[in-house]
Amino acid sequence: MNSSTTNIAPAHLAEVRVSFRTAGFAALAMFAILAALPLLTLVTGDAFVLVVATRIMIFALAALSLDLILGFGALVSFGHAAFVGIGAYAVAILNAYGVNDLLVQSLVAVAVAALFALVTGAISLRTRGVYFIMITLAFGQMLYFLMISLSAFGGDDGYTLPARSTVLGMPLLENNLVMFYTVLAVLVGAFLLARMLIASRFGRVLRGTRDNAVRMQAIGFSPSPYQLTAYVIAGSIAALAGVLLANQVEFVSPAYMSWQRSGELIVMVVLGGMGTLAGPIAGAAAFILLEEWLSSFSQHWKLGFGLILLLVVLFSKGGVGGLVKRLLGGAHHG
Amino acid sequence: MAETGALLSVRNLSKTYGALVVTDNVSLDIPERELHVIIGPNGAGKTTLIHQLSGRLPSNGGKVVFAGEDITRLPMHQRVRRGLARSFQITALLDGFTALENVAIAVQARSGSSFRFFAPVARDRKLNDEAMAVLARLGLEDRAHRRAGTLSHGEKRQLEIAVALATGARMLLLDEPLAGTSHEESAVLVELMRALKQTHTLILIEHDMDAVFSLADRISVLVYGKVIASGPPAEVRAHPEVRAAYLGDEQADKAPEAAAAGGGR
Numbered sequence: 001m002n003s004s005t006t007n008i009a010p011a012h013l014a015e016v017r018v019s020f021r022t023a024g025f026a027a028l029a030m031f032a033i034l035a036a037l038p039l040l041t042l043v044t045g046d047a048f049v050l051v052v053a054t055r056i057m058i059f060a061l062a063a064l065s066l067d068l069i070l071g072f073g074a075l076v077s078f079g080h081a082a083f084v085g086i087g088a089y090a091v092a093i094l095n096a097y098g099v100n101d102l103l104v105q106s107l108v109a110v111a112v113a114a115l116f117a118l119v120t121g122a123i124s125l126r127t128r129g130v131y132f133i134m135i136t137l138a139f140g141q142m143l144y145f146l147m148i149s150l151s152a153f154g155g156d157d158g159y160t161l162p163a164r165s166t167v168l169g170m171p172l173l174e175n176n177l178v179m180f181y182t183v184l185a186v187l188v189g190a191f192l193l194a195r196m197l198i199a200s201r202f203g204r205v206l207r208g209t210r211d212n213a214v215r216m217q218a219i220g221f222s223p224s225p226y227q228l229t230a231y232v233i234a235g236s237i238a239a240l241a242g243v244l245l246a247n248q249v250e251f252v253s254p255a256y257m258s259w260q261r262s263g264e265l266i267v268m269v270v271l272g273g274m275g276t277l278a279g280p281i282a283g284a285a286a287f288i289l290l291e292e293w294l295s296s297f298s299q300h301w302k303l304g305f306g307l308i309l310l311l312v313v314l315f316s317k318g319g320v321g322g323l324v325k326r327l328l329g330g331a332h333h334g
Numbered sequence: 335m336a337e338t339g340a341l342l343s344v345r346n347l348s349k350t351y352g353a354l355v356v357t358d359n360v361s362l363d364i365p366e367r368e369l370h371v372i373i374g375p376n377g378a379g380k381t382t383l384i385h386q387l388s389g390r391l392p393s394n395g396g397k398v399v400f401a402g403e404d405i406t407r408l409p410m411h412q413r414v415r416r417g418l419a420r421s422f423q424i425t426a427l428l429d430g431f432t433a434l435e436n437v438a439i440a441v442q443a444r445s446g447s448s449f450r451f452f453a454p455v456a457r458d459r460k461l462n463d464e465a466m467a468v469l470a471r472l473g474l475e476d477r478a479h480r481r482a483g484t485l486s487h488g489e490k491r492q493l494e495i496a497v498a499l500a501t502g503a504r505m506l507l508l509d510e511p512l513a514g515t516s517h518e519e520s521a522v523l524v525e526l527m528r529a530l531k532q533t534h535t536l537i538l539i540e541h542d543m544d545a546v547f548s549l550a551d552r553i554s555v556l557v558y559g560k561v562i563a564s565g566p567p568a569e570v571r572a573h574p575e576v577r578a579a580y581l582g583d584e585q586a587d588k589a590p591e592a593a594a595a596g597g598g599r
Contacts (some may be wrong), residue, residue, distance in 0.1 A: 201442060201450040201458070208439055211428045218388070218422070219501050220414035220443035229449070 023278035026321060027191055030281055034184055038177055050180050051248075052292060056285045057183045058244045061190055063268035063280035065237035068194055070266065071275030072203065073230050074210040078133045079120075079140025080265050083235040085257025086113045087242020089147060092159040092252040096152070102165040102173065102243070109239040116143075117235030121228045140262055147254040158253030165247055173247055183244050187281070190237050194277050197233065206230055210275075271312055273319030282320045341366045341505055341535050342387070342418070347396035349382055349559075356382045358559035359396070364505075369527070369536045371546045374556035375579070380539045381423055383556065384509050387537070388420040389413045400505070415444065419503035421494040423510045423539075429483030433474060433493055436482050438465035440500035468500045472526060488519025495526065505535040512542050524549065547571070555579070 034053060041049050062084050069075040090109035099105065120139040127135055153159045164173040173179050197203050209216050209223040216223050246252045255261070264287065272283020290308065294301035316323040340363035349357035356379045364370050372380050385391035387398060389410035398406045400418050408416075428436050438461045442448060445461065455461065469475050472492045477485060482493060491511055498506050511527070512520045524545050530536060531549075540546050546553065547567050554564040555576050563573040570576055 196454075197451055199454040199456065200452055201448045201455045203451075204435070204439055204442065204455045205448050208428050208431070211430055212426055214390070215422075215426050215428060217410040218390075218414065218420055218426070219440040219497060220411050220419075221448070222409070222411045226448070 023276040023321070024195070026324075027278035027281065030278065030285075031184070031188055031191075038180060047176060050176055052288065054176070054180050054183050054248055056288045057187045058241050058248060059265070059268060059288060060281040060284035061183075061187050061244070062238045062241035063265050063272070063284045064187070064190055064194060064277060065234040065241070066265050067269050067274060067277055067280045068197070068234045068237070069227075069230050070269055071277075071279075072198055072210060073206050073227055075125075075227060075231065076133050076266070077124075077136040077231070077234075078259065078262050078266070079136035079138075080234070080238055081257045081259070081261035082140040082143045083113045083117065083238035084242040084245065084261065085143060085147065085254070086116060087239035087244075088246040088252045088256050089153065089242075090239070091165060091243055091246040092153055092161065095161055095165075096159075100163075100166050101169070102167050102247070105165055106240060106243050109243050110236045113235045113239030114232050117232040118228070121231035121235075125224050125227055125231070137259055137262070140257060140259055144254050144257045144259070147257065154253070156254065158251055158255070161246065161250040161252065164250060165243075179248060183248075186240060186244065190240070191277060191281070194237075198277070202226060202229070267309060271309065271319050273321035276319075276321055279319050279321040282324075286320050339366075340364055341401060342537075343397075343399040344387070345397040345399070347383070347386060347398065348394050349379075349386055349391065350394050356559050357386060357393070360556075360559070360561055362554060362561070362564070364535060364537060366504075366535050367531065368551045369531045369538065369549055371538045371540055371550040371553045372556055373540065373543075373546055373553060378556040379559040380556055381509055382559075384420060384507050384537070384539060388418065388507055390420075414501050414503065417502065417504040418507070419498040419501040419505070420507040421498050421509055421511060423513060425487075425490045425494055427482040427490060427493060427497070430481065432479050432481055433469060433485065433489075433496075434462065434465050434478040436493060437468050437496050437500045438462055440497045441465050441468075444502045465500060468496050471499070472496045473522070486519075488515045488522065491515055491519070491523060492526070495523075495530075499530075499534075503534070505537070506530070507537045509539050510541065511538065512540060512545060520545065
């Protein structure tokens with residue numbers, strides 16, 4: 001009575017797997033371009049490119065961490081910006097107490113984010129689907145309003161950092177080029193770490209749960225501990241993005257963790273292609289470049305942006321990555 | 335219904351949705367190495383019973399004892415770890431995984447911690463070798479690297495059983511393993527189950543009466559959630575209530591599948 005429907009092979013799943021393999025090359029290409037970018041600014045003398053590229057890589061880092069749970073865990077977290085905020089405020093609050101070392105700030109940021117992820121994730125993962133989205137959104141907003149009410153660190157107005165963090169007492173990050181390569185190194189490191197996780201025993205359980213949670217229980221897995229672990233890892237990486245963001249703009253504000261920011265991170269992941277790791281990097285680049293470009297035409301740039309997003313979602317299932325692949329490769333696989 | 339040395343003992347198991355009684359005081363004893371088939375008209379509650387035995391659905395009353403341990407309240411994954419695995423009526427494989435990966439992940443579930451984050455699992459020799467051995471037992475070796483979603487329907491049904499086997503289970507609950515298969519595919523699966531009888535205890539839900547009567551050690555007939563008869567095939571075939579309710583009075587060899595009972599579960 002139902003057998004005929006089970007014969008349909010979900011082609012998009014196959015496509016995702018193929019693109020994960022090619023994603024390595026795509027990422028390599030993007031990292032190579034990024035690494036060579038400072039040469040271009042040397043020629044043109046336009047340092048602004050470097051600033052934009054650094055910003056792209058910081059958001060790429062946050063989007064990459066979101067892809068770990070969204071793309072590989074099918075956990076639609078609508079509160080991921082909270083972790084970016086935790087990272088940023090770790091820098092601000094420690095600065096207020098005279099601690100400016102980047103490594104110390106990063107460690108504290110990761111520890112606090114991991115703890116926040118552990119507690120909120122354990123509660124959120126008791127729910128599924130839309131309820132998971134709503135509860136992660138709620139936790140994100142709680143943190144947002146907490147930071148607004150903390151007037152000691154600027155409240156709604158934010159907190160201006162007097163300088164960038166130091167590395168072993170040296171003000172290395174003050175140089176934009178050093179800042180740029182530091183962010184690139186963190187991004188590449190996070191990408192390699194995420195790839196390793198996905199290919200490990202742990203990652204296989206995570207991917208299996210994404211495809212069919214009941215099947216996983218039927219072979220003897222309780223999926224929640226694995227999903228929670230992924231949630232904690234993703235939150236910790238996002239906190240690093242927050243540390244870097246605070247340093248780049250030398251300013252921290254509750255706006256970093258508003259639900260709109262969380263939504264933008266989801267857009268970056270979807271725009272670039274979920275479950276590919278390289279996709280979110282491309283997605284972050286596309287998002288921020290479009291933002292720069294469209295906002296130069298009109299303050300209503302989000303209207304045009306929405307239209308572009310609509311087209312990508314409707315006509316290119318694999319996001320920007322899938323589109324590029326189709327343009328280059330032509331035919332479908334399978 | 336004395337407390338025997340049965341591997342699986344079900345006592346007065348029930349399941350209700352409000353006033354609707356889906357499983358009605360079911361008691362069964364399945365000794366080790368028995369192939370027990372549950373038949374019944376559509377909507378009799380066969381799949382619900384499998385859901386309750388496997389832990390997919392909670393029961394409202396009664397007791398399930400497996401290998402001497404009360405597992406009535408255990409979740410599905412813990413029952414699997416104790417050796418009670420199931421397949422699904424509607425094929426539920428990991429379609430994006432290869433056949434080998436589908437089996438290897440079941441091997442992984444019972445061999446060591448899966449909180450390992452570094453080594454690439456695709457190159458885990460121990461998991462792959464064990465998975466390949468299970469595939470070979472089912473004649474699926476040459477399909478090992480095909481994605482499960484691209485396999486034929488019959489191969490998917492075989493892979494379902496392979497995955498259940500790979501969990502290391504002593505007892506398998508197979509929910510309509512022949513559903514939707516062609517004549518040839520079905521013959522392969524029947525021989526497979528005949529071979530499994532030598533090593534495993536099985537509960538089978540099946541509509542194909544040829545298969546049922548050729549495989550079963552014992553048959554239980556479920557109608558409206560109640561076991562109306564239970565015993566060796568010949569006995570069940572001759573049972574007057576069974577003939578009336580299910581097999582049809584005039585011809586007991588071939589059962590009209592859609593006989594009686596709506597409800598459509």
